Amino acid sequence: MSEQTTSRQSGPTDEWLAAECRRLLGFGRRVTHPAGGAAWLDDDGAPDLSRPVHTWITSRTVHVYGLGSLLGVEGSSSIATAALHGLATTLRDADHGGWFGAVDADRAPSGGTGKSCYDHAFVMLAGSTAVVAALPGAEDLLAEATHVFEEHFWDEALGRVVDGWDRDWEHADPYRGLNATMHSVEAMLAVGDVTGEVVWHDRAARLAGLVVDLAGAHDGRLPEHFGPDWSVDLELNRDRPDDPFKPFGATVGHGLEWSRLLLHLEASLGEAAPPGLLDTSRLLFDRAVADGWHVDGAPGFVYTTDWDGMPVVRQRMHWVAAEGISAAAALHRRTDESRYAERYAEWWAYAAEHLVDTDRGSWHHELDPDNRPQASVWPGKPDLYHAVQATLLPRLPLAPSLASGLALAGASFERL
Known part of the structure; x- marks a missing residue:
């Protein structure tokens, strides 16, 4: 990112963000899997057909290419439509309803037959974006x-949300988690915007109440794991x-995302x-920065901390930086305080230097503590969702949600 496209105070220009998007x-133009749905992409953007077709990746593909x-x-429309068709066919459990977490190349369930809230929240997000984008089959999928x-x-x-079930919905998983809760809030806001049913926003508010309480009780470090009665499990x-x-x-990244x-x-x-x-948004942001940013001798966010911070x-995950960028932009829009603009510019400069892969495309998904590409947790580059959103969220109001916001902006939003 050159001096012509960014400054420490203001961050990248809208033109740079549009080009990066x-x-x-x-x-990701080759993401469509021959079995249906979206493939896991390797470092060059080629489908890794040795891996199963995942519902969360396919749903995010509908969302991103719907945008x-x-x-x-x-x-974009044809890619989103193909991924949506995969949700309606390949990944859907036609016998018991809902969606498998993943299927193999023969369209058989892979990695178990259970149903997860995390996956189903992303199917709702995909359906919401698809409806706004007027993709064929979108209304039925969302319903x-x-x-x-x-x-x-x-x-x-x-x-609250239940984290998981067995295939035939007879037995619920005893685990409860904040990750599924978080993406349920995201999906509920989108569903409420698309359908006009305020109950979805009300449900999101009830889920957010849990986070407000947890953040206050744990000094801004959010517990992620819980028992079936929502008792905190700090040792999982x-x-x-x-x-x-x-x-x-x-x-750290979830603190920023919740913020x-x-x-x-x-x-x-x-x-x-x-x-x-x-x-609470401020508390979560400040705690994530204090615990996670540039704390071990090199720039970048560490992935996780203990309960003392x-x-x-210490690996640097691309999605954490992307969520930091988006959170800083949101807080600056909400408060107009310069400290958030400064962080926004600082983290975009970091992403441009260390994460944006101008040679092979997309962003490096994982870096080691010295900011060198690594693949111990996230091999390849399967996920465009966080990075694409980081190019869009700073240019839109805080509400409505992304797809509805783009549709509302219409011609006033820069066309790519």
Whole structure:
């Protein structure tokens, strides 16, 4: 990123962000899997057909290329439509309803037959974006996804989500998690914006109340893992601290992601927003920065810390920087405080220097503590979602959610 495209105070220009968004979408143009759905991409953007087709990757592909379609990026609509078709066919459990976590090349369930809230939240997000982008089959997908979510994953009595079920919905997993909760909030905001059903925003607010309480009780370090009664488990996976979905300790990137989502929720609800969202957003942001940013002799965010704020997994994950960028942009938009603009510019400069791969495309998904490419947790480059959103969120209001915001902006938003 040159001096012509950024400054420490202001960050990259809208023109640079638009070009980076287009470059990222170009990287994933081969994502369609021959079995249906979206493939895991390698470092060069080629489908890694040795890996299964994942529902979360396929859903994110619908979302990202649905956004690309709204932006007028050539080829985006057909990629999003193909991924959506994979959700409607290859990944869907036609016998019991809902979606498998993954299927193999023969379209048989891979890695178990259980149903996860994390996956189903992303199917709802995909359906919401697809409806806004007017993709064929979008209305049916969203209707089914919301029905399954309401029936199986939403616990109305507690105002919480159930993390997982077996294939036939007979037995719920005893584990409860904040990661699925977080992406449920994201999906609920999108569903509410698309359908006009305020109950989805109300549910998101109930989930956010848990985070407000947890952040206050744990000095801004969010517990991620819980028992079936939502009792906190601070020791889960201490022996496997770099688990890609259930790591031990506090996950710095999730503190940043929650910081942003609370502001989206506040903006969506307006005067009906519960108290404490901005204060908690600040707390989460400040704790993530203090514990995670440039704390071990090199720039970058560490992945996780223990409950005293000491680094545990020191690899730098691309998605954490992307969420830091987006959270800083959201807080600056909400408060107009220069310290957030300064962080925004600083982290974009870091991403441009260390994460953006101008030779092979996309962003390096993982760096070692010295900011060299590594693949111990995230081999290849399977995920465009965080990076693409980091190019779009800073240019849009805090509400409505991304797809609805792009549609509302219309011709006033720079077309790519």
